[in-house]
Amino acid sequence: MSFLKELWAFLRVRKKLWLAPIILVMVMLGALLVLAQGSVVAPFIYTLF
Numbered sequence: 001m002s003f004l005k006e007l008w009a010f011l012r013v014r015k016k017l018w019l020a021p022i023i024l025v026m027v028m029l030g031a032l033l034v035l036a037q038g039s040v041v042a043p044f045i046y047t048l049f
Helices: 002-013 019-035 042-046
Strands: none
Touching: 002 019
16 A cells, blocks of 8 residues: 555655556556456457557
């Protein structure tokens, strides 16, 4: 949890808050790929990329 606090502090201090949505989308896509790896839906998800 301290990593997230430090990341947020870095983004806020360096005025890089515009990176927050990009990081969030990348984390969500990564989680989607990891969770769908062994499922039946995997071939359909991989065609999106």
